[in-house]
Amino acid sequence: MEHNTMNLTLKVWRQKNNKAKGGFETFNVKNISSEMSFLEMFDVLNEQLVAENKEPVAFDHDCREGICGACSMYINGRAHGPWHHNTTCQLHMREYKDGDTIVVEPWRADSFPVIKDLVVDRSAFDRIIQAGGYISVNTGNAVDANSLPIDKQKADESFAAATCIGCGACVAACPNTSAMLFVSAKVSHLALLPQGEPERQLRAVKMVEQMDTEGFGSCTNIGACEAECPKGISLENIARLNREYISAIMDGDSTGA
Amino acid sequence: MPLNSKIPAGPLESKWKTYKSTCKLVNPANKRQLEIIVIGTGLAGASAAASLGEMGYKVKAFCFQDSPRRAHSIAAQGGINAAKNYQNDGDSTYRLFYDTVKGGDYRAREGNVYRLAEVSASIIDQCVAQGVPFAREYGGLLSNRSFGGTQVQRTFYAAGQTGQQLLIGAYQALERQVSLGNVEMYSRHEMMEVVKIDGVARGIIARNLVTGELERHFGHAVLLCSGGYGNVFYLSTNAMGSNVSAAWKAHKQGAFFGNPCFTQIHPTCIPVSGDHQSKLTLMSESLRNDGRIWVPKQKGDNRKATDIPEEERDYYLERRYPAFGNLVPRDVASRAAKERCDEGYGVGASKMAVYLDFAAAIMRYGKIEANKQGQHNADAAAVRTLGEAVVKEKYGNLFEMYEKITGEDPYKVPMRIYPAVHYTMGGLWVDYELMTTVPGLYALGEANFSDHGANRLGASALMQGLADGYFVIPYTMGNNLADDIRTKAIPTDHAAFVAAEKEVSDRINKLMSIKGKTSVEAFHKKLGKIMWEKCGMARNAKGLTEAIAEIQALKKEFWSDVRIPGDINEFNPELDKAGRVADFIELGELMCKDALNRNESCGGHFREEYQTPDGEAMRQDDLYSYVAAWEYKGESQEELHKEELIFDVVHPSQRSYK
Missing domain, CATH: 1.10.1060.10 (Alpha-helical ferredoxin)
Structure with missing residues (x-):
């Protein structure tokens, strides 16, 4: 499979805990391979944050093959992002192109209170x-x-x-x-x-x-x-x-x- | 300490029946006073917690995920074996037992395996009664398919989502007990330590992963159903959270670890695409029913798969193993793929892959379908369309998953696959009652070592998890708790709980105080690389010796340079992961020691020094027909105990699938 790399701007919902007020934080990630999954792109971001001595973005994930139901990102206004019949973990970066901005939020529902960042209580x-x-x-x-x-x-x-x-x-x-x-x-x-x-x-x-x-x-x-x-x-x-x-x-x- | 497997006396086929009719029972009033802790809610844990709750015990169940339904059993694809003989193809309890012992390369206990085969049929009955929607034929009866290492069709399935459907069945049974008040569920909780009082497991220290608080929980018995440890290799088909920590804590508290080096490398996984890779994805073994595995006959052939003519393809499994062909067991198929790639016949950009091709199956099914529809002169395109529809019904979700990950359409071009770490046959040593060497501490499912020997056959993990949870532990638990009915619940301000909690808290504080420069992830990757290269599909004494030294060095580096951001008393996934990686490092060392000790090749354990002239695994039955059970004796100190394997019924011979 042909692949390429890209630089992206991420606007990610950050919220310390259930009681704190949340807000968007902007990050830049570089050299993202089109073969990565969306969550692997987040792994890159989090490794970068750890290196900068900052707190990584918390998100739920486990099987990373679309079956456990843990992952739950609201990507550019859509639950699990743009692909049809797909979970966040199975979304791959070939969907995006160099220079794109991606907005990532947690599930928004009163019955799913935020625990931290992109993690909610289901x-x-x-x-x-x-x-x-x-x-x-x-x-x-x-x-x-x-x-x-x-x-x-x-x-x-x-x-x-x-x-x-x-x-x-x-x-x-x-x-x-x-x-x-x-x-x-x-x-x-x-x-x-x-x-x-x-x-x-x-x-x-x-x-x-x-x-x-x-x-x-x-x-x-x-x-x-x-x-x-x-x-x-x-x-x-x-x-x-x-x-x-x-x-x-x-x-x-x-x-x- | 001599190991007593407690296998009941008598002929193989009556051992379990005798046990069941003679074991001690606990009356209903006493059951209500007895508390049981279950760690993990996969097939083994959920089925055990639900069944014990139904029986009237007071159960507490724990999982680190946000819901018990997410345990990694959910990801099992292909199916579950049972000796039902619905297909009238000569299957029987004995055949399933025999295939499993042989498939495990004669390194499993006959008594345990026979019991597993015996209860297999009841599992299917139980699951159907719970509403598990298995695949059915048009007549309304259950459908079966074949899996590797067998010549009968005994695998029950629900498309490529069998694990999901079985787990949801067990999860629903568990939630029913939660609603009835028989089970208390603790999600987003991780077990941090086993608490022993007077040598008996009497509870745990758990950490609430949302608040970071440590909690003490008492139990008359503790069940570890915490799964396998494939993530020691960093890259595996396991879920990201799958870990060895519960089992490792138990090991350090005195539970022997059985055959830690027995690892299953699954032959059909999507190959690694780059350094960013966080996990590997399995393509179900059921695909080998219809897919044919091949590489080009010419080394370094760079043509597209579809441009390589039939006569220039090497269907190496069919060539080497004509009797079983593409359905040889996993260890054999994996090694054969590695051999071809190492010799330079691999395909794809990395050259570390082989083809799994459905073209022939599509045309074959297409012709049958065309005949059914009376189109006896259908052209190739029409046949292909019809055939693709049949293949889609059988494997649609797997093909879709492959396309999402690779961007290639497997209906048109062959899949590229390569072996990946998938399952660990090793685990906590348990006796026939599933009890570890710590009284009151049990291990079920993948967390124990018991039934698969040195290699697990496909569709047998689901069978074992549910056998242990639904049909074994309900009997063996009572047999032991019957002696405990006078033991009152021990208050958790007991000194043993206080000390265990302090130990856990000190360790967490120590991890947080290192404030080094290297991320947990980076350490995990380094460990995985050592393990894969030196304790992976092929092992040798030199590599294993080096690996032990490298892992010890890595451990020092970890404890002086790991960086964990955030705080203790909050939701902190980096801290959770740090504790797990620390345990994986210690386990990795033990796996290498075990692999180094076992101077033979058997099943998934392939020592390069011990192979037949044609490259098959060569056992040394006179020296190694035993379970290696390791006792923790302090940092990097392990003492080997041997449980001799006695074969009364099956006579070990060189496994042949030719």
Whole structure:
């Protein structure tokens, strides 16, 4: 692959901690290879800052192969940057050219408070799963895995919803900071499988309740979540969540009433 | 201290059944009084924490990531093995056991491996019940594929995201226990020390990574499910945060380290592109089902892959190993790639890569698809389009990932791949009950050494992590805690907790006070370079001896010149990393010692002095048919203990995949 190097200007959100006031700081980085990933470019910046005896920029990252969901940069106004179906760690510098200025912010949502610089607290997502994002089956004594055939199309749809990596880009991209795409992906994953059937209604209601408790905004069908989702989770899941929720409420008995 | 593996007596196939029906139990009321600490929330940790919580124990689980769902098991791609024999191709518990012992080059315990094969089928049942969306056939039943080192189809998968789906299943089970109050979850927490009281592990010191505060946690038992140590090489397929620290602290507290030099170098990874590289990305072994590996027959051939005609290509795995072809085990495939590149046949800009080519598979699948659709005279272009669609369904996400990283389209040009550090078979020594040499301290999953010998077969890591967590520890934990029901929770103002916390705090203060000139990252890179060059895919006595001296020098330099910016009492990733790199340096030295001690080649451990005339690994069974278990005796001091390996059922022979 042909490659080249570039010099860039970065405007990065700095914030000492949750209580401190944050602001943008400007950095120049030089000789960035087009073959680097976006986070490797940040590694270069941080090595430079350590050499200058300054504090490096804090950012969440772990697997660096687009699957763990840790990385979370809001790049030039877009969650995970410009590439389609992509996480920050998989964005590569061949996207940029010499002299570019890149603005990098953390996810912005009241339900994702900033911990430091570009790192936010996404534990609200764990609490939503705790509310019902599971099938209540204890370890041991499950029936044979092939005892219940599952229509391939449904299994595939369930899998597609289950590929959500819980990164929170959907919330960051939404002007209302709604978490509907995240919640609907989990509700769909489990509702489409026969194993998820018994708790189907209660699950939808409980997860939506917790989502509201966490302070996420309402869904107004803008579609930014789907457009920015690194795994391409479809808006159809939100439609399914709405159907699940309404039918649960109509049935009444699911909420224990 | 003599090592007692506690393998139950009796025939292989009844050992685990006998153990389960005779082990001690803890009644429900007592379980509620017993506290268990779980470090790490990957497949082993999440499944253990969830299962133990379900059983009624009081569990505390810790992970350094922001959520338990991010543990590195999530990145496993290809699949999970299970002896279900759904494909009616002659699979059985015995075959899976046999393949695993042979694949591990006869350096694993028969008893453990048989148990692993035995519980494998239950794992699939459990996961399906939890809603793990495995790949299915049109008839609605589960689909399987082949993996290296086997001749049956026993690998269950969910596209190229099997680890993700299994981990999400375990994570959901864990979160359910959190909501029920049976498990308390501590995210963004790192284990800093094991606390021992009267020789028994009774808790940990943890550090809250957001505030920097040290915390004391009591447990009747402590489970380390903290993964492997591949990042000792700096570049590996592991996540950036994967580290050895929890296991290393345990080692320094008396847990023996088993076979530290057994490292798996995975044959199919995206090659290094430059000095900036921070990690390497795996391309699933499942790709070797359909991809053919080759290099040009002519040295230094600079033509584009697509311009090299068929007869000028060397499909070297098919040539050398006709019986298994492209599906030889990982260690064999990796060494063969290195051999070709070292001889000057490598491809790409760096010449340190080989091709993994899907052209033949695309055309083959395309023809089948065309026939299915009744297009018996379809032209090559139409066949190719149809074939690409089939390949996309099987491996789409992997092809996409390859294209994002390299900027090349693998549907049109062959992938370039090269081996990279992927997994560590070595780890804390454990007995049959998964207990280390420290009573009350257990190690599960990749963190222990137990089941894979000197080489792990593909799709067996997920199997082992979940076997340990779902199906082994729930029994063995009770067998030991049954004797502990009279032990009341020990208050954390106990002198042992105070002393351990002070030790941790002193070390952190020491690190921060060095205020040197060199970044943590720079030290890590230096260590990685030493390890890769001298303790990597090929090792020899001279290189290993040099490496030990170099690492000792690096350690001195680290402790006098490392620069860590920021403060202790805040979110400080540089400080977190400094502690981990300090431990990697010490581990690196032990790995080299272990590799130097083992004067033979086996599995992933290839000593250049010990090879057959045609370049295959040459074991020395009469001298080295043992587990090397190292006891920490002070700085750079380790004492070797040997656990003899006894093969009652499988007879070690030279592994042949020809």
